[in-house]
Amino acid sequence: MTMLNRRTLLSGLAGALTASALPLWAETPVFYADDGAAIRGYDTVAYFTQGAPVQGAPAIAVMWKGAVWHFASHENRAAFEANPRAFAPQFGGYCAYAVARGYTTDTDPTAWRIVDGELFLIHSPEVARLWAEDIAGNIAGARRNWPSVLDR
Template sequence: MLDRRTILACAISALTLSAPAVHAEQIQIFYADDGAAIDGYDTVSYFMGDAPMRGNPEIAVMWKGAVWYFSSHENREAFEANPHAYAPQFGGYCAYAVSRGYTVGTDPMVWQIVDDKLYLVHSSSIEKMWERDVQGNIAMAEDHWPQVLRD
């Protein structure tokens, strides 16, 4: 028969062994305010025109812990075929902030496509700093990513 010490030891072992997995799940890879990536904007639309389009919650897909909305079924299908081609860099967090070693949310209307990759920025005032050295900021952000999520 099991005594209290054996049961307690097993419980502590189970909690200790599962702690890293629980911590890993708490890291939000993609910034998703209220659960929707890019504040509900269609990530594929950034690559198709002059301005991004709002997505439709009825045309959505769950990917990497966030819900992604799309303005059309075709855009959803394009995303599902190759999500890495359309998902914003650095998890949709502000690319400039990541280049400086921290994370902050973004304004979906402040963005740039560089070498076929989508970069989002926190605000138009931060965008001015981002644009002073886009390639340098991307390189610094890549140095910090994804460790910046754990800090």
């Protein structure tokens, strides 16, 4: 088999695998993970239980949706494991303001807000102030763009 035929075969195989994964991609959110750790290692449950960002411990971690989630306590890890969707940030942990505008960017774990029981992370405290000017509109815009914004 020539090199060109191998490349053609491999390219076709990769395309077929990608096409078959599209329905799964639409159902499975991709979580932003800086160096593999979701929310830069902050405990996602603590936002709900302590009302503050709390750094998690690498020794108290769980793998979910392709990212490692760190927790400040075993109790928080157990709560997450029982219902991860209840605690995971919206829009894959990407900036909710950016997703509302059709792109993704990273977040600052100290720029956050819980709205109607859902955690939203924002790029920075400055951007969080802009996001807060129209929370409902920004959430609606982000919901329209998610998850297709990942393809851009």
